[in-house]
Amino acid sequence: MRALMQDRPLDISSLSRRVEQLFAHKRVVTGTVDGEVTATWRDVVDRSRRLAAALDEIQVPRHARVGTFGWNSQRHVELYLAVPGSGRVLHTLNHRLFADELAYIVTDAADDVLFVDRSLIPVVWPLMDRLRTVRHVVVMDDGGPAPLPDDPRILDYETLIDRRVDGVPTAAVDESDAASLCYTSGTTGRPKGVLYSHRSIVLHALLLLGVDNFAISERDVVLPIVPMFHVNAWGLPYAAMLAGSDLVLPGPAMSPQALAGQLARHRVTFAAGVPAIWRALLPLVDRAELAALRMVVSGGSPVPDTLARSWYERTGVPITSSWGMTETSPLVACSRIATVHDGLDPDAEVALLGTPGPPVPLTELRLVDEAGERVGHDATTPGELQVAGPTVASGYFGAGAGTDAFTDDGWLRTGDVATIDRYGYVRIVDRTKDLVKSGGEWISSVLLENEIMAYPGVVEAAVIGVPDDRWGERPLACVVTTGGARVDVADLRSHLAGRVASWWIPDQVWQLPAIPKTATGKFAKSVLRDQFARRGQSD
Structure with missing residues (x-):
């Protein structure tokens, strides 16, 4: 017997409808080379509709990959909505990669169009002779000084969307359709493509709102320092849309001084980045007004105990560790102080929050030894960490397909060695290749x-x-x-x-x-x- 419930897809257009209907007045702030630009969520959604119409005008096919070379900015958020919402696939690219890696990734993805911040044109344009599938480069003028090539393939973002569009319908998509594409960092061979569905992105954004995870709410001011090219900025722009949070974006102004200024000026309550960011900000926190800050999340690599202690001593806000991978959307585990930890002293709490913590809902973990046998969750016996769930990849896109990263019964082999205790708290011991x-x-x-x-x-x-x-x-x-x-x-x-x-x-x-x-x-x-x-x- 089948249930009698509405069959409505979990797709990204539902996020744009929600934020426009309920939170149109809330802010999206972007840092620039010479200041800041502030818009509302109403502005962002309206501009994303015009961008979707522009993709039709320049004849970007349905399901085509649309590459982005961009900082964390309002325009990048507009691409987050317009590209998958119109039935295409958003492909965020890491401009910090070597030229050969970038050329390989764009070619493997067969990107049809690239959207590039002007300050990043010197990174992208020298590659164009190698990017055979790219028909247009749309320049997003972020104030960078780079001269623009005199080439008919160059288009201007603002000119492209400078039109009035009333009630343009979003494309009909299935929730299992591809929505975005990110490539792994390539630490073990060539980078491999991870193709997220609309459903996996919406579920992941919902998970971030959970009170035992990031607890993002309408009252929050969210600062994703983690780049938007890196696993969709950990899903934070989408989570902010669902919750109705204000969103503050650094743009190209990524110096510690600029970030500290944004944290204080906009009374940021939630910020996420890698340990190197928190280490760079540490000397500035004594002079910054951070009273509004409630949660600082770190991921990407382990948080050193000395950094965690120093940050807590200076700000009163502990660094909360998280763990995940490009293949897992990325959040798999997020640390917290559970009832079983009541009575811990502050130093022990800080140390606990510096570990990955337990898995988020809908995600399952297991440990496997070298013989392929399951390892008990006794907090001491290590094994390879394997992951399964609706926000976890089932295979790789493009040339990366066919690897042995997935077990016969469908679990992702993470390549991390870990222990898990009886309450599900994970401790990463090492990468298998780094032991x-x-x-x-x-x-x-x-x-x-x-x-x-x-x-x-x-x-x-x-x-x-x-x-x-x-x-x-x-x-x-x-x-x-x-x-x-x-x-x-x-x-x-x-x-x-x-x-x-x-x-x-x-x-x-x-x-x-x-x-x-x-x-x-x-x-x-x-x-x-x-x-x-x-x-x-x-x-």
């Missing part, structure tokens, strides 16, 4: 890095395994210090004694001016391994 196996025993680079960063003067630490004749592998600590001060290796080793097992303590410490990072801000350990190998060959 160090010394003398047949595993060493967690993540846990070791955290203890190294607790040593005075160490700003960043990355641990990699290097060949060793006796033990097979030994951990090498790559460190960056404040002001480049020299590390006393013997003292650092003494600091680690008692904090980690004796055989975890690195024999070598390699001091660097900076640790190489991926385009999404994670430690590029493959680069470190290559650098160490070249260093060994030259010795």
Whole structure:
């Protein structure tokens, strides 16, 4: 027997209708190179309709991929609505990638049109001869000084949407239709395309409103510092539409000073970014007015204990850790203080919030050992973390299809090694490829890095395994210090004694001016391994 309920699709056009009908007066603020621009949600939805009509005019086919090279801005939000709402697929591109990677991704996606912030034209235009499927480049003038090429493929965003459009219907879409496309960071081979559905995006946005997750509400002022090219800014623009929140966007003004100014000036209540952002903002928080701030979320890489403690001591707001992947929309787990943790002292609470926490609703987790057997959730036994749920990918788009990242029974192999306790709280131990196996025993680079960063003067630490004749592998600590001060290796080793097992303590410490990072801000350990190998060959 089938239920007698209305069969209405969970699609992105429902978000634009809701925010226009109920929250048209609320603000969308965008930072620019010389100030800020403020619009209302009514303005954003109206302009997105005109943009959808413009896509028809320049004959962008249904289901075509529409690429974006943009900062976090009002125009990017308009693309978030217009492209999937009109039956096309939004493809957000990370302009920080290398040219070869960008050319590969645009070609693999077969993007039909690119929307590019003017300040990013120098990144995109040199690639055009390699982007055979791209018919037009629509320039969004963000005040950048880059000269525009004299080429008929160049179109102006504002000219394109400068028309009155009354009651343009959105395309009829099925909730399982593709809505947006993001590519993985390519840390293990070529970047792979993750194709989100309208349904998965709406469900993910709803999850962010949950009181035990991000608890985003109409009273919030949301600042997504995480880039809009990175997994749809973790779904925050869509969540803000559902809740009716004010949305504050940095635009190209991404300096710590500019971000601190936005946090204070707009009385931001919720902000999300990666640990590097919170580390850069830390010296400024004493002088910024942050009384309105209720929640700071961090993701992308583990939050060092020293950063978490310093942030809480200076602001009174703990950093709440989250965990996810491009393949998971991305939120899978979000930390919180549950009733079983009542009575923890403040330091213990800060430490707990620095771990990924339990899974969000609708998402299931399991641990599997090297033999493929399930691992118990006892908080100590590690296993590969696998994920399933309606906001989790079932395969890859384009050339990435056919990988072994998915199990026979449909779970995503995350490549992370973790433990889970009886209440579902996850602790990431390492990436499977980053574990160090010394003398047949595993060493967690993540846990070791955290203890190294607790040593005075160490700003960043990355641990990699290097060949060793006796033990097979030994951990090498790559460190960056404040002001480049020299590390006393013997003292650092003494600091680690008692904090980690004796055989975890690195024999070598390699001091660097900076640790190489991926385009999404994670430690590029493959680069470190290559650098160490070249260093060994030259010795």
